[in-house]
Amino acid sequence: MYLRAQNVSKVYQEGLLFRRRRCVLRDVTVEIEEGHTLGLFGPSGSGKTTLARILAGLDHPSSGAVIFNGIDLREMRGHVFTEFRRSVQMVFQDPESSLNPIKTIGRSLREVLDLLRIPGDEQAGIIKEALEVVGLSEEVLCRFPRQLSGGQNQRIALARALLLNPRILILDEPTASLDVSVQAQILNLLKEIQRRRGIGYLYISHHPAVMRFVSNSVCELHNGMVTFRGPVEKWETGAEAGARSTST
Amino acid sequence: MSCGISAKRSLPSNPGALIFLAFLLIALLSPYLAPHDPWKRYEPYLGPSRDHPLGTNDMGNDILSELMFGSRVSLGVGLGAAIIATLMGTIIGASAGYFRGWMDEVLMGITDIFLMIPQIPLVIVVAAFLKPSAIMITLIMGLLWWTSLARIVRSRVLQVREMAFVEAAKVIGFPDRHIILTDVLPNTIHVIMPKFMLTVASAMIAEASLSFLGLGDPNAKSWGMMINFAFSRGGFLNGCWWWYMPPGICITLSVLSLVSMSMLLEESREDEHVAS
Known part of the structure; x- marks a missing residue:
């Protein structure tokens, strides 16, 4: 499975x-494949989140197309679109605000299983398993997002996305609001999940070190334009890339 | 802490809430609490006494019993009109704010047209032409007073729809109905409830005004209708303060209690903003 943004432009x-x-x-073209991590790097305001939203189907491109498994997103209807929705998930930057503040964690997770029409008696086991994957106990289920730490909320957001068994996961700076030790835990967790499940990641960040740690290949954006696309080994540091972009 | 929880904690200790609860209980239990049948005739123009704590009117009806039964009509019209207006305002505002686009344009266009209608004069004209009844007045007010709430709900929904948890729900694939009912509206309720309280108060005052002008239901003894009878049948001229003062005080107290509850809900929302 792959998700591709082909010659995508966005004009406001x-x-x-x-x-x-x-x-x-x-005119941005990127492709995310199963089992690989594409790092999307760029300074603030370079268009990273806009591209992520377009790829997740939350926004429409002004020109170009989003293609999932050979089908244009605009042409998807019915079960094909449902398949896209389940297969492409997104984890947001601020973990607490990505969970409804007035729903308990248990309710936030159960309603995903209700959407998948999983019978009530099977839900407890699936939720327990999902929490184990992200390293949390069932004790968090009766809590509200504000009663958990940023790292715990991000794990819940990840567990919620994983309940749908996605093939592509868009991670929009998922560790930006977390402290360094929790960042490392989340990054290791993401790598472990990818190793086990073979999910493709689009990992957005403006930290070169994080990019190098998680990515197989990197796409660098400056002012909405791709300035580098290739394997992470050939990628220069962000500062050098920025200088190169300015000079061109 | 969420607004809802803080408001729930502070509402029981709010004097306004206690007064309004007392009025609600009196309205519900008036057949058991009223000392006399409000339509039964005793000696007219009696001052307050042991048998008739608030005296009697020109027809000899017991004022205290009228007051208790009148709370049913006044609160019924106020709550009924506010429920209709709040439901309409919430549905229209939430649909316009969430779906945007042509639906927003059409619904807000209709709202603007309704906002231009002079509401009280229209209610007076309609009440004068149609057979005056409490249900008719409730319906007319409910169908006219949703506009400002629709605007308020729309602005709040425009904020909520951009929040990450709503976007996360969209990515997961929840249908719009589910997102509106479980994510958007519960996070909008703190702007709806204060407005609902104020709408109840406005509708009660409007009903009292219409009844005072003689456009209310003559068969339904509301507080406004009691003041109207006191005014038109010599209660004011003969100095029968026990006839016109109690319904006036009840209207004032119930409106103040509603405004107090509305302010409390507003304050709890502001506290939440400061805390966050």
Whole structure:
């Protein structure tokens, strides 16, 4: 399975009387494959999150296409779109705000299983297993997101996404709001999950060290344009890349 | 701490909530609590006494019993109109804010048209032309007073729909109905409830005003209708304060209690913002 953004551009129009066009992405092509991690690197405002949202189907490109397993996202209907929804999941930057503050963790997880029409008596076992995968105990189920740490919430968000058994996971700076030790735990957990399940990751970050640790290949964005695409071994550091982008 | 929890904790200790609860209980239990049948005639113009704690009116009806039964009509009209207005405002505002696009344009266009209608004069005209009844007044007010709530709900839903947990729910593939009912509206309830309280208060005042003008249901003894009878049948001229003062005090107290509860809910929301 693969997910590809092909020649994707995104333009926002601003202003009421005098319309100004702001191009956030220009002709970007990236491909995420199962079992591999594509790192999406770039400074703030370079269009990383916009590209992630377009790939997750949360936003539409102004031009270009998102293709999942050879089918254009715009042409997907019915069960084909449902298949895309289940197969492509996203984990957001702020772990606490990605969970509904008025739902307990247990409810947030159970409703995903309800969506999958899994009978109630089987749900407890599946949730227990999902929590074990992300290294949490069942004790968190009766708590609200505000009663958990950032790292625990991010693990819950990950467990929730994994309940759908996705093939592609878009990780939008999932460790940005966590401290260094928790970051390392989450990154190791992500690698372990990928090793076991063969999920493809799009990992967004602006930390070169994190990129090198998690990625097989890197796509670097500057001002909405791809300035580097290739294996992580050939990738220069972010600072050098930024300088190169400015000079070009 | 969520707004809902803090409001729940503080509502029971709020005097306004206690007063309103007392009025609700009186309205529900009036057949058991009222000392006399409000339609039964005794000696007219009696001042407060042991048999008639709030005296009698020109027809000899017991004022205290009228007051207790009147709370049913006044609170019924207020709550009924507010429930209709809140349901309409919430559905229209939430649909416009969540779906945006053409639905937003159409629904907010309709809201703007309704906002331009002078509501009280329209209620007076409609009540004058149609057979005045408590149900009719409730319906008219409910169908006209949803506009400001629709605007408020829309603005809040526009904020909530951009929050990460709503986007996460969309990515997981929950249907829009599920997202609106379990993610968006529960996080909008703290703007709906204060407005609901104020709508109940406004509807009660409007019902009292209409009844005072003689446009209320003459068969339903509301607090406004009691003041109307006191005014038109010499209660004011003869100095029968026990006739017109109690319903006036009840209207004032119930409106103040609703405003107090509304302010409490607003404050708990602000506290939550400060805490977060």
